[in-house]
Amino acid sequence: MFCLIKKLQLKTALLALFFSLLPIAISYLWIVETSKQQRRDAFHHDYQITFKNISHNLNAIDQQFNLLTEVSENCQEDTLIALRKVHFRISYIAEMGIVSPHGKLVCSSWGKLDSPIEVLKPISSQVLRHFGPLALEYTKEPAMIVAKTRPDGSEINAAIPLQVFRAFIEGNSQSGDIVALSDSNNGTPLFVSGSYSLPLALTSPLFPLRQSKTSGFALFDDGSNKYFVSEVFAALPGLTLIASRPSSELYKGVYRLSLIQLCLYCLLLCCSMFLVYRHRSQRLSQRSRLKLALKNHEFINYYQEIYDTRNKHLVAVEALVRWMHPVDGLRYPDAFLPDVDRYNLQVALTEQVISNLKNDLHSLLAKQPSLKVNINITGQHLKDASFINQVLATHAEFPNLCLEVTETELVEIDSPQVQQSLQRLKQRNVKLAIDDFGTGYAGLQYLQQLPLDTLKIDRSFVVAINTDSPQAKVLDGVIDLALNLDLQIVAEGVENQQQADYLISKGVYLHQGWLYGKPQAIKQFS
Template sequence: MPFRRMKLRQFSMRILVALLVGGGLLLLGGVAITWQTVSEIEQDAESRLQRAQLMFDRTMSHARQAATNVAGMLDRPCADAAQLLREQVTTVPDVRSVSLATGHRVYCTSLYGEYDGPFNPDNYVDGQLQLLSGNAVTPDRPLIVLRQDTDKGSVLIGIDGYYLRNTLDISSKNSLIALVVGKKAMFGSGQVGEAPSPAEEGYIALSSASFPYQVATRVTEHDYLSYAWRHSVGSIILYPLLSLLVGLGTFWLMGRSHSPAEELKRALVAEEFIPYLQPVVAGDDEQWHGCEVLMRWQHPRQGMIPPDRFISLAEDSGLIVPMTSLLMAQVSTHFAPYVHQLPAGFHFGFNICASHCKDLSLVADCRDFINAFRKKPIQLVLELTERELIVADEVTDRLFAELRQLGVKIAIDDFGTGHSSLTYLQQFQIDALKIDQSFVGMIGTDALSSHIVENVIDLAIRLELQLVAEGVENQVQADYLRARHVDYLQGYLYGRPIPMKQFCKTLFG
């Protein structure tokens, strides 16, 4: 049904926009937290790498100074150079050993004095540095050897891994830092192993400008999450709550109305439009033979709103179509269980206007209404109102033809007051005329009105149309109309419009 589709569309749109707004805010918060976390953790990592590099450069500069101090001894016997070598170990910070080499042989060391051991310059990265996990004296204690090459040979300065490990340990606050020399790396644990691959996710490295080494770290996903939880836990909790509140607020605001038409849409979705039924009695016995279904607006704050305050706007906006669909669904749902208690041929009348004639959705609503009473058929009557002209075209021709096939009766409401009443008689196959209450109200007091009523009655007889008199409020009017064999009477004399439950209670006794 149109109103149900509209309700579903509006509710879906509210949900969608609320999700987009709330989700957008949540995404924005996530991006902000992620950007802040990534930015801060990378800045922290780079800062720690810079501090570590500064300390390593200082340590290696000490080694280079020691090498410079003894480089002049390369053409001297070991006996002459040994004392100076030992002095470097004693006086220069971070230096563990000093050795002299010529060609591919080490011939003098600070530890042994004269010595004869192999030496391969190719093992040094850029001919300057070699990272070892240990040596013959301390096999489990790593060291770095700095080589300073001269035209007379090489000076080899051993840097104790203890100092390097301390630097790594101090710098590895949030993520581990490694000292990378060629394909080997020393870690904060003091172990020497394979250097981490630069292709690893989160790999960050800083190269020394003075020596051929890098300090590197790897920031893992766990590091990011841990850092975010430690430093942004408030935002992590706040953004989802704020997104939820904003999403709910958006959903609520979209349900509010910012114009009369939007208020009608809101009320339609909330099913605030309810049917009031006014009895229609047979002219021969004045027994209830049908009813006209009238629309009322049960506003949650303003109470019951009469139709003259919203029907025109509903027709202008086209909302009258789903509103009528809602009314028909409510009536059929309520009365279907009582179908066997309804008087034979009981008819329900609904007002329709030009907006209903722009498509065929009315046919589907009428079919559903009639099918709800298939166990004991009723008569469905559509009353054409004249606030807006119904134009005869292919759509309206097909509409009325299909309604006719369903057995729906067509009546002209308030006949005699609109500019198009006679036109409708010519263009559409009409079954009944409803005499406007303004004429009925003047019966017995105004001769002109009485003549108009009589002329309408005469017209209906000639055209073989049924007649319904509206606005019957006293017995004089009723007697006048019954004496002229008007088929049906409707007015306060027989009952005011009342809610469905009250109508059923009265009808079924």
């Protein structure tokens, strides 16, 4: 017994633990994934600040270049003034210059050149382009050249020190981030903050860039897994901003629970275990309560008459069980029979019904010895040899005892135990009725195989009398079937005279229902 209790407690603990950990695990995974998404969103946010800052400045340079479309390449006073205005408007530009269509720098915002300098020949393009970095002649610092070809084939350009891009990039990047300005065609870095590396094993090579924007996780050529974003500048398509952060840095601490989350999970675990234990204890309490009720004989019999309408005589009574609860009072079967079935207490309950018969019906049977007494059983009863022995012993005291088995229970007729029980009952002339006929799946062969004496028509067919319901049409077929099998017919649920008259017209004379009397305790019944 101790081992059984210990086993049940272990099962309950495991069940409670499972149902407690399941929502915790689901919520934990949701929190982790949400936190990861927030980290990626924050990384994108920082990236976009840098990208938009550089884009804004490139757009500003492009707009100023457009203002210089008509400026003469001859380095006269008006040309120098125009170049210097742009120079001063965009403070980070180190130098402005004009290149002739033949590839010679002929003018600078610092002043007219003594002799033209050979540079790259302008190309035919309507967008900004870049080249460098180059060391500036006047300041000797490295700078990237941003240029745009003018309609006449000459070029206007601006030298931007790399230190300017360093300020753009490092102002918004986090520790561990790698940010680079790279050539969109071959990935050559023009400026790098951090240790430059590129992603490997992508579906398609990152360079040359085929999409304006790309992001995701990848293994980089330095052997680490990183999350990266790359995007091409619309104003300067030849330039791309790439930023990456190692996965270990991006998701650092994401799997750790905060103190508040840990407290909430502990509270959820305790509540879940409490509810599971409470549910389990209630189930065990209900089973124990039913067993105690059986032990204390709290179940009583109510009886309902079955009348023969031909002579207005009482011919049978059906014993129906009720629970006289010490606290709640009278309970009807719907309130306790599901639990009786769940805990396999059907046989014990029916044994108490039989015990009540012996105490209730002696005086009534003394007045009417031919009165038939019906009790309800299930397939479980027919499998219990000790119950069959009790029925046979009771049959000696109640010769007209009739067992009512519902149609749905006939599916167990092929069981050897059921067959043996039916054989024993038949040999001792114990009457057998099929109850609620028409609501189950019993075939004609079952009706022919069983030693049936009575067929009870379910009340759902009786209620359908004088209606358009399909059951009203089936009723006549059920009656004909019973008559052809030479079975006694009892109609259940007869509640009005119209139903009674119809049944009588069809040859059904035994009626049970509220038209003749409700189920009553033995005192009121007598």
